[in-house]
Amino acid sequence: MPSSTISEYLSRRGENRSRSPMSIGGAVVLAYVVVYVFLDWLSFIHPLGPYAITVWNPPPGLSLALLLGLGLRYAPALLVACALAEITVRHGHADFGEVVLYAAILAGGYTAIAVILKRSAFDPRFRSLRDLMLFVTVVSAGSIVIAAAYVFAHVATGALAWSEFADHTLYFWVGDVIGIATTTPFLLIHGARAARGIRPRITIEVVLQALSIAAVLGLISTLEPGHAANLFYLLFMPLVWISIRYGFEGATAGLLATQLGLIAAVQLAGYTTDWVLQFQLLMLALTVTGAFLGMSATQWRRARHALESSEAELNTIVATAPDAIVSLDDQCRVTRANRAAEALFGREAVALADTSLSELIVDLPSNLAGTRALRARARRSDASELPVEVSFGSTLVDGRPVYIGVIRDTTDRSRMEEKLRERDQHLDRTLRIAAAAEMASALAHELNQPLTAASAYVQALEMLLARNDPADPSLLDTMHKTAGEVERAGSIVRRLREFYRHDPGTTEQVQVEALVENALAPLRTRIERHGIEVAADIDADVPPLVVDRVQIEMVLHNVVRNAVDALVDAASERRQIVIAASRAQPGGVQIAVEDTGPGVAPAIAEQLFRSFVTSRKEGTGLGLAISRSIVERHGGRLWLDRSTGGARFVMTLPALQEGASRA
Amino acid sequence: MLPMRVYIIDDDAAVRDSLALLLRLHGFDTVCFAGAEAFLDEVSSEWSGIVLVDLRMPGMSGLELQAELQARQIELPVIVITAHGETSAARTSFKSGAVDFLEKPIDRDQLLAAIREAVKLESERVRRTGRTAEMLRQLARLTPREREILDRVVAGKHNREIASELDISVRTVEVHKARVMAKMGVERIADLVRVVLSGKG
Numbered sequence: 063m064p065s066s067t068i069s070e071y072l073s074r075r076g077e078n079r080s081r082s083p084m085s086i087g088g089a090v091v092l093a094y095v096v097v098y099v100f101l102d103w104l105s106f107i108h109p110l111g112p113y114a115i116t117v118w119n120p121p122p123g124l125s126l127a128l129l130l131g132l133g134l135r136y137a138p139a140l141l142v143a144c145a146l147a148e149i150t151v152r153h154g155h156a157d158f159g160e161v162v163l164y165a166a167i168l169a170g171g172y173t174a175i176a177v178i179l180k181r182s183a184f185d186p187r188f189r190s191l192r193d194l195m196l197f198v199t200v201v202s203a204g205s206i207v208i209a210a211a212y213v214f215a216h217v218a219t220g221a222l223a224w225s226e227f228a229d230h231t232l233y234f235w236v237g238d239v240i241g242i243a244t245t246t247p248f249l250l251i252h253g254a255r256a257a258r259g260i261r262p263r264i265t266i267e268v269v270l271q272a273l274s275i276a277a278v279l280g281l282i283s284t285l286e287p288g289h290a291a292n293l294f295y296l297l298f299m300p301l302v303w304i305s306i307r308y309g310f311e312g313a314t315a316g317l318l319a320t321q322l323g324l325i326a327a328v329q330l331a332g333y334t335t336d337w338v339l340q341f342q343l344l345m346l347a348l349t350v351t352g353a354f355l356g357m358s359a360t361q362w363r364r365a366r367h368a369l370e371s372s373e374a375e376l377n378t379i380v381a382t383a384p385d386a387i388v389s390l391d392d393q394c395r396v397t398r399a400n401r402a403a404e405a406l407f408g409r410e411a412v413a414l415a416d417t418s419l420s421e422l423i424v425d426l427p428s429n430l431a432g433t434r435a436l437r438a439r440a441r442r443s444d445a446s447e448l449p450v451e452v453s454f455g456s457t458l459v460d461g462r463p464v465y466i467g468v469i470r471d472t473t474d475r476s477r478m479e480e481k482l483r484e485r486d487q488h489l490d491r492t493l494r495i496a497a498a499a500e501m502a503s504a505l506a507h508e509l510n511q512p513l514t515a516a517s518a519y520v521q522a523l524e525m526l527l528a529r530n531d532p533a534d535p536s537l538l539d540t541m542h543k544t545a546g547e548v549e550r551a552g553s554i555v556r557r558l559r560e561f562y563r564h565d566p567g568t569t570e571q572v573q574v575e576a577l578v579e580n581a582l583a584p585l586r587t588r589i590e591r592h593g594i595e596v597a598a599d600i601d602a603d604v605p606p607l608v609v610d611r612v613q614i615e616m617v618l619h620n621v622v623r624n625a626v627d628a629l630v631d632a633a634s635e636r637r638q639i640v641i642a643a644s645r646a647q648p649g650g651v652q653i654a655v656e657d658t659g660p661g662v663a664p665a666i667a668e669q670l671f672r673s674f675v676t677s678r679k680e681g682t683g684l685g686l687a688i689s690r691s692i693v694e695r696h697g698g699r700l701w702l703d704r705s706t707g708g709a710r711f712v713m714t715l716p717a718l719q720e721g722a723s724r725a
Numbered sequence: 726m727l728p729m730r731v732y733i734i735d736d737d738a739a740v741r742d743s744l745a746l747l748l749r750l751h752g753f754d755t756v757c758f759a760g761a762e763a764f765l766d767e768v769s770s771e772w773s774g775i776v777l778v779d780l781r782m783p784g785m786s787g788l789e790l791q792a793e794l795q796a797r798q799i800e801l802p803v804i805v806i807t808a809h810g811e812t813s814a815a816r817t818s819f820k821s822g823a824v825d826f827l828e829k830p831i832d833r834d835q836l837l838a839a840i841r842e843a844v845k846l847e848s849e850r851v852r853r854t855g856r857t858a859e860m861l862r863q864l865a866r867l868t869p870r871e872r873e874i875l876d877r878v879v880a881g882k883h884n885r886e887i888a889s890e891l892d893i894s895v896r897t898v899e900v901h902k903a904r905v906m907a908k909m910g911v912e913r914i915a916d917l918v919r920v921v922l923s924g925k926g
Contacts, residue, residue, distance in 0.1 A: 507781070510829040511737040517830045518743035525750040540746060547739050587760065587784045 087132075091139045094128055098143035102151045105241070107329060107338075115213075115230060117335070117342045118325055119237040121147065122172050123245025126201075129176035130186040131250050137176075140169035163215055171208035175200055186250045188310055194357045198350065201242050209234035236342050243349045244321040248314040255311070262315070267307065274300040275320050283327035287337040294344045301348060305356035309363055313356025317349050383468075390465040394419045397464075406450075406471055408442040419467060423452060440469060449476040509554050516547035557612050569696075571606040571718055572614070574643045574651065581618035585626055592630050592637065599642040604651055605717040609696055614715065617689040617700070621655045621711045624686070628659030628709060650698065651717040656710040667702055729844050730754040730774035732801070734764050734790070736782040744777065744831075751837065761785035761793075770799050773851050775824075775843040780807035780814055788814060791821045800850060802843040806831060860920055863909050871908070874901040878914065879921050 102121045125140050144165035178200050185193045213230045216222040222230060252262070278297050282290040297320060304316040324345055328338050380387050386403035388396045399407075399414040407414060407422055420426045424439040424447060433454055439447040448471055455466040519540050526537050578598050582589070589596055607614065622639065629637040638658045646652035662670060671690050686700075693700040693713050703710040731753045735741045738759070745755040754774075758764040761778065762785055776794070780787040787805045794801065805818045806827045815826040824846065825839035867875065870891075877887045884902070888895045902914075911917045 511740055514829040514831055515737070515739035515743040517833075518740070518747045521833050522743065522747040522750050525747075536746075543739070543742065547743070550739070584783060591762070591784055 090128075090132065091136065091142075094124065094136070094139055095143045095146060098124055099147050099150055102147040105325075106151055107325065115234045115237065117233060117237045117240075117339050118321065119234075119241035120245045121241070122168070122205075122238050123242040124249065125169075125172045126176055126242055126246045127249035127253065129173060130179060130184070130246070131253055134173070134176060134180065137169070137173040140172060141165055144168040160219055163219075164212065167208065167211045167215055171204065171211065175204035175208075178204070187254060188247060188251060188357065191354075191357050191361060194310075194353060197247070198243070198353075201246075202239055205235050205238045205242070206231075209238060233339065236339065236346065240321070240342050240346050240349060243346070243353070244314075244318045247310075247353065248318045251311050251314050271300050271304050271307075271316065272319065274303075275316070275323060279320070279323040279327045282324075283331045285331075287331070287333050287340070290331070291337070291340055291344065294341065294348075297348055298351070301352040302355060305352050306359050308356070309360035310353065310356035311360070313352045313359075317352050320348065321345060386467075386469040386471075388414070388419070388422075388467045388469070390419055390467055392463050392465075394465065396422075403469070406440060406442075406448070406469060408444060413443075423450070423469070437472070440471070448473055505554055505557065509551055512547040512550040512554070516544050516551065519544040519547065569608050569610055572609055572611045573606050574600050574604050574653065577607065577611070577615060577618060578641050578643075580615050581622055584619065585623060588626055588630070589639075592626070594626060594629050594637040594639060596639045596641070599640055601644045604643050604645055605719075607651055607715050607717050609715055610692075613692045614696070617692050617713070618653065618655070620686070620689050621700075621713075624711070625655055625657035625659065625709065628657055632659045645717075646714050649717060649719050650714045652712060652714050654703070654710055654712045656706060657708045659708045661707055662702060662704065662709045664704075667704060670702060671700070728752055728754045729847065730756060731840065732756050732758065732764060732768075732774055732776045732778075734758045734761055734776065734782075734787075735779040735806070736760060736784075737779070740779070740829075747833075747836075748840070751840075753840070761787070761790040765790065765793055768794070768797075768799060768801075770797070772799070772801065773847060774801060775840060775847060776801050776803045777840075778803060778805055780805050780818070788817055788821070791818060791823065795821065802846045802850075804839045804843055856920070860909070866908050867905060871901055871905050874898060875905050875909075875917075875921070878902060878905075879918050881918075 098121045101124060102119075105116055105118050105120055107116055107118065121143070125143070128136050128139070145161055148161045148164050179196065182196055182200070184196050184200075188194055188197070209231045213222065213227055213234060216230075217224060217227055255262075275297065278293070278300070281293060281296070285293065301313065301316050301320065305313040308315075324341060328341055333341070380400045383400060383402055386406040387400045388403050389398040391397050396414045396417050396419065399411045401411075403414060404411055409417075414422075422441060424441050426438065427433060427436070435451065435453040437449070437451055440450040441447055451470045451472050453468045453470075455468075456463050457466075458464070523537070523540050523544065526534060526540065531537075575598070578600070582596065588594075618641075622641070625639045629639070636658050640654075640656045642654045642656070644652050671686050690700040693715065697716055698714040700711065700713040703712050731748050733741050733744050733748070733755055734757075735744070736759060741757040741759070745757055748755050756774075758767075760782055764776075764778075765785075776790075778787040778790055785793075787803075787807070791803050791805070794803070802824045803818075803822070804825050804827060805815075805823050806829060807814065818826055824843045825835075827835055827839060864872070864875075873891060874887060877890065882890075884895050884898045888898045891898070906912065906914070906917055909917055909920060911920060
């Protein structure tokens with residue numbers, strides 16, 4: 063709700079409060095009493111006997127309108143008005159006690175009706191059919207009780223005979239009900255409208271409606287009562303017209319006007335009391351019919367208005383939605399498309415209509431049942447394609463499915479994802495290169511050893527040869543040693559070359575025990591010097607691995623060295639490394655290296671495998687990233703299990719399949 | 726004179742063996758150790774020779790060995806070798822008094838030059854150590870009175886000062902001084918002072 067509307071609403075509430083103060087308006091009471099007495103006098107037609115019971119009695123309608131519209135606190139005014147009317151209009155001759163009795167019955171009765179209506183949550187604005195039903199029911203029933211009480215009071219005071227009770231009660235009831243039915247709703251509805259400053263609009267149509275009522279009534283006034291009653295149904299036509307055109311508001315006005323006209327007509331025609339009663343009964347039927355018809359029209363109009371505004375709202379939402387929205391029939395043909403859809407597909411909505419969705423979306427599954435969302439490509443009118451995300455919703459209209467497709471252009475997102483992927487790949491490449499560089503450096507270090515030895519041997523050989531003593535045994539020995547060192551250098555170079563290969567090198571069967579032994583060998587000195595306890599826990603049924611021995615040895619060596627480093631640096635009391643190997647499904651072996659060190663900090667663990675994140679001062683031979691890539695090239699996995707206190711690196715590796723040849 | 730001994734410390738057996746062979750052929754005596762720890766277990770201040778140590782070894786590194794030798798006041802000259810140039814490590818090892826810093830694979834001429842330099846330093850150190858031993862032997866032959874005279878002469882005091890301090894005649898001081906110089910094997914007072922100071926050094 064926009065703020066302006068909220069402030070209007072609040073100010074209107076304020077007005078309401080000021081307009082209906084808790085104090086009783088003296089002017090209102092005075093006006094009410096005067097009008098009541100006047101109306102009573104005006105409607106004092108065809109009184110039945112000397113008891114002033116008339117077939118059209120609008121004053122109770124005025125009383126109810128006062129109580130329902132302005133509040134029950136005006137109830138005492140009813141007593142005054144009724145008493146005054148009894149004295150001035152009806153029983154000028156009656157004694158004071160009788161006047162008070164009659165006035166009390168009337169005022170009390172109408173107040174009771176108002177109380178019952180208020181208690182029943184009756185809305186005096188007649189907001190719904192329920193309000194009208196409630197009003198008609200309570201007023202009809204209440205009036206019978208009042209009529210019976212009033213007539214019985216007269217019987218009790220001896221003014222009427224028992225035999226006249228039923229007739230008089232009916233007469234009284236008809237007069238009151240029709241008086242209330244034509245007056246109260248009119249006053250409540252139009253009084254509230256007048257209070258809001260709404261003036262009735264007199265249009266040509268309204269004039270025509272009034273003229274048609276007047277014409278029928280004129281006709282009635284000129285005819286014999288019997289003929290006139292036969293033509294009464296003609297009054298239904300203008301009232302149906304009014305009710306349908308102007309709803310309940312129009313109906314109340316039309317009915318009051320008809321009633322007034324009818325009274326004038328029968329007075330002019332000089333009908334007998336019995337005929338007037340007949341006409342009033344017809345009028346009652348007209349009133350109830352007109353009121354309900356008017357209420358139906360009002361409700362229908364209100365519903366249509368609500369529907370229209372919600373549809374307008376929905377249309378605005380759909381029109382301004384950034385995503386393309388299309389409605390589809392059960393054949394998946396477009397029935398409606400919004401502006402975003404026009405832009406996305408590069409076609410006018412007119413051109414989109416009746417187009418099958420499969421022409422707009424490439425590779426659409428033939429059966430969309432159950433599909434909620436999918437990624438696809440949209441085909442534009444210029445045959446270009448866009449990456450899109452399509453979501454579906456469906457509903458049943460007249461038993462046939464109708465689909466709503468929401469199509470989102472994901473070009474930007476796809477581009478971003480593409481960029482991210484590229485950056486990832488770039489990063490991966492960079493890391494791989496960095497890993498390779500570090501690997502190369504480590505291997506160069508290793509390569510230097512045999513080269514140093516070989517060069518020293520060769521220099522020694524030079525000197526030995528210079529002695530010119532071919533029998534010297536150290537000559538041959540040194541040559542062997544030289545060759546051995548050159549061989550060793552060669553094997554390191556081979557290893558380096560294997561390292562750059564993307565597939566694992568030549569695989570061979572490797573016993574886990576041997577692998578662990580070789581990986582540990584270069585670390586033995588440090589392990590002993592720092593008092594680290596290393597335990598190998600290799601299950602008896604672990605099959606031999608089928609791996610590139612050199613590479614996996616390096617990986618395991620690297621992981622164990624990480625553990626050693628962690629323990630050396632840590633202040634742990636217990637320095638232990640457990641290398642556990644067990645069978646893993648399917649057809650693999652799991653090797654876990656667990657240490658009692660401080661574990662891996664969460665911040666580092668995140669990127670441990672992505673970059674050379676390390677707490678070591680000296681460079682390592684192998685990063686975990688490259689270790690992982692080696693393991694993955696073998697079809698295995700390498701990960702950090704952080705469930706233990708220290709660090710636990712776990713890898714899975716392919717093993718010899720059962721039943722496979724061990725040859 | 727006995728051949729100079731070179732202590733080769735390297736974790737790589739082939740490197741140890743080849744360097745030992747080469748140095749033996751160049752006339753050095755060699756002893757090999759597989760690690761700094763093994764060397765430290767045996768070394769003592771009595772030893773003479775040259776230390777040729779690999780910088781990077783599993784366990785104790787070459788730099789750590791240098792530091793440990795300094796802590797033990799063992800003054801053998803140290804030549805550091807490593808697999809690839811690390812300037813920061815080189816700087817540290819020079820600061821700690823390394824004779825030279827050699828990169829693997831080792832250039833023979835550089836190796837021999839470094840060894841020669843180390844030999845010179847070590848010979849001097851040995852000579853100095855030897856002189857000290859000789860001086861201590863000569864000092865032992867002096868009488869207490871002669872020691873008193875010597876201390877004061879080395880402290881730069883004149884005969885008259887010494888005579889008044891010890892309450893003897895100048896003539897007696899001169900007789901003692903002549904006897905001290907004869908026992909210490911020097912002809913001039915300046916030589917006497919130099920020998921005593923360097924011997925203490």
